[in-house]
Amino acid sequence: xxxxxxxSIAGVGASRQGKLPGESDLSLATQALQxxxxxxxxxxxxxxxxxxxxxxxxxDPAKHYLRLGEHLGINPKVSGxxxxxxxxxxxxxxxxxxxxxxxxxxxxACVFGDAAxxxxxxxxxxxxxxxxxxxxxxxxxxxxxxLGARRHMALYxxxxxxxxxxxxxxxxxxxxxxxxxxxxxxxxxxHQASRMIVDPxxxxxxxxxxxxxxxxxxxxxxxxxxxRHGGVRILGMGQGHTLQxxxxxxxxxxxxxxxxxxxxxxxxxxxxxxxxxxxxxxxxTISVLFWLEHAGFCExxxxxxxxxxxxxxxxxGELPVxxxxxxxxxxxxxxxxxxxxxxxQLRGDCGERQCAxxxxxxxxxxxxxxxxxxxxxxxxx
Amino acid sequence: MTAxxxxxxxxxxxxxxxxxxxFWAGGxxxxxxxxxxxxxxxxxxxxxxxxxxxxxxxxxxEALTGLGTVQTYTVFERAYHESWKDRVPYxxxxxxxxxxxxxxxxxxxxxxxxxxVGQRVSVVFERRSAVAxxxxxxxxxxxxxx
Numbered sequence: 001x002x003x004x005x006x007x008s009i010a011g012v013g014a015s016r017q018g019k020l021p022g023e024s025d026l027s028l029a030t031q032a033l034q035x036x037x038x039x040x041x042x043x044x045x046x047x048x049x050x051x052x053x054x055x056x057x058x059x060d061p062a063k064h065y066l067r068l069g070e071h072l073g074i075n076p077k078v079s080g081x082x083x084x085x086x087x088x089x090x091x092x093x094x095x096x097x098x099x100x101x102x103x104x105x106x107x108x109a110c111v112f113g114d115a116a117x118x119x120x121x122x123x124x125x126x127x128x129x130x131x132x133x134x135x136x137x138x139x140x141x142x143x144x145x146x147l148g149a150r151r152h153m154a155l156y157x158x159x160x161x162x163x164x165x166x167x168x169x170x171x172x173x174x175x176x177x178x179x180x181x182x183x184x185x186x187x188x189x190x191h192q193a194s195r196m197i198v199d200p201x202x203x204x205x206x207x208x209x210x211x212x213x214x215x216x217x218x219x220x221x222x223x224x225x226x227x228r229h230g231g232v233r234i235l236g237m238g239q240g241h242t243l244q245x246x247x248x249x250x251x252x253x254x255x256x257x258x259x260x261x262x263x264x265x266x267x268x269x270x271x272x273x274x275x276x277x278x279x280x281x282x283x284x285t286i287s288v289l290f291w292l293e294h295a296g297f298c299e300x301x302x303x304x305x306x307x308x309x310x311x312x313x314x315x316x317g318e319l320p321v322x323x324x325x326x327x328x329x330x331x332x333x334x335x336x337x338x339x340x341x342x343x344x345q346l347r348g349d350c351g352e353r354q355c356a357x358x359x360x361x362x363x364x365x366x367x368x369x370x371x372x373x374x375x376x377x378x379x380x381x
Numbered sequence: 382m383t384a385x386x387x388x389x390x391x392x393x394x395x396x397x398x399x400x401x402x403x404f405w406a407g408g409x410x411x412x413x414x415x416x417x418x419x420x421x422x423x424x425x426x427x428x429x430x431x432x433x434x435x436x437x438x439x440x441x442x443e444a445l446t447g448l449g450t451v452q453t454y455t456v457f458e459r460a461y462h463e464s465w466k467d468r469v470p471y472x473x474x475x476x477x478x479x480x481x482x483x484x485x486x487x488x489x490x491x492x493x494x495x496x497x498v499g500q501r502v503s504v505v506f507e508r509r510s511a512v513a514x515x516x517x518x519x520x521x522x523x524x525x526x527x
Contacts, residue, residue, distance in 0.1 A: 128427065130428045130429065131404065131427060135393070136487050137461075140461055151452065195458070198455045
């Protein structure tokens with residue numbers, strides 16, 4: 001059976017990003033949606049699908065769609081909220097594409113807003129079911145990734161300096177992104193000198209915590225072609241989840257990510273060599289290394305040397321990675337801005353950070369206790 | 382803490398429930414106990430009311446050897462909660478038990494710099510309350526066993 005996606009992205013938008021006192025998840029989501037509608041050349045009343053991701057500070061998150069729909073005055077044919085951490089953005093766009101493909105809705109807005117920075121979110125919860133990992137002092141998202149980083153280092157000789165190149169690359173790209181939160185250039189020495197958070201991860205291995213909102217508007221390929229800036233096609237979609245955590249011996253390596261991307265390649269009829277640009281979910285630098293292996297850009301264990309020196313993943317490299325700065329330097333919108341940047345690169349909208357080859361872009365996301373993953377393969381129209 | 386996180390998650394004293402009581406009491410008795418499915422024989426962790434392999438609710442608690450190998454680890458250089466303030470730096474590790482399950486735990490008794498991936502470790506227990514002792518691990522040489 002050949003799968004195909006009958007949907008495109010007609011517009012993307014974001015609010016201001018950073019530390020934004022006085023804003024709320026709703027106000028930021030609203031600003032983002034208005035920007036996305038403007039980008040698409042559509043009006044609020046064109047929206048007949050509303051899919052949302054609650055922010056870390058949103059009250060009653062399972063009913064976030066209801067709160068946002070009432071706030072925006074939208075009574076859609078299709079709606080709902082989803083919390084899968086950094087995989088959510090991709091999964092919601094997939095659900096939107098499926099709804100459009102099935103004729104259940106014509107214009108689906110996928111929306112996120114979060115006042116995480118001013119709201120004091122620390123992403124420091126303990127995982128564990130029935131027996132909390134907090135009993136062993138295992139708190140926060142960074143430690144999960146630190147476990148993977150340590151084993152990758154032990155098995156393959158991956159170094160902290162190699163992780164540092166991911167951070168340097170993100171900041172270098174953010175410096176060319178006027179909307180990015182962190183634009184001061186950093187060096188590998190800065191990375192090495194930054195304080196240790198959870199060994200082997202330094203402060204500059206870690207993403208930001210940000211206030212902001214992002215929206216992505218999905219519609220039919222035909223309708224998207226008439227959008228103000230043209231549409232960007234969704235060529236492939238994938239998901240993969242290791243929901244068991246400790247019951248899976250290889251949980252630390254996140255094998256579901258490889259499954260996720262393989263499924264999208266198969267749907268798109270593409271292989272790693274066909275991908276021009278990659279927006280890889282970077283809650284921590286080690287995540288980018290895992291993605292590079294899981295997406296087949298290098299062999300397992302070879303991602304350290306792949307990023308070393310930062311040339312290959314630079315804007316003019318063989319595989320530009322996180323061209324807007326990513327979660328590490330642009331803003332921590334839990335992967336939503338990775339989709340936005342993918343769309344903008346494929347439309348040629350990126351100014352001084354525009355990549356020369358921009359026909360295809362892989363966008364990945366992953367969340368929870370490293371359990372969930374989603375990806376999109378986007379194509380220029 | 383963010384919205385939705387409860388204080389209990391940060392408490393150093395384990396929350397003992399009817400389901401988890403044999404695990405915590407095992408610690409007080411000097412035994413690492415996990416559940417084995419009576420129906421399919423699967424030794425499971427995390428603790429659960431059912432077997433994740435066959436969904437059977439029949440299980441029995443089994444004392445393990447307490448031996449394992451460090452799969453990976455991280456060193457907490459700063460405390461995420463003040464009850465851990467005096468313990469930093471401390472090691473959190475994934476230990477692959479000889480019987481199969483992967484166990485999230487601490488490696489104690491040696492400086493963090495002496496912990497290694499692939500290191501053989503054996504269980505020790507830290508008494509946390511009158512009804513619970515926490516299974517932790519220490520390098521086999523240091524433990525003096527074997």
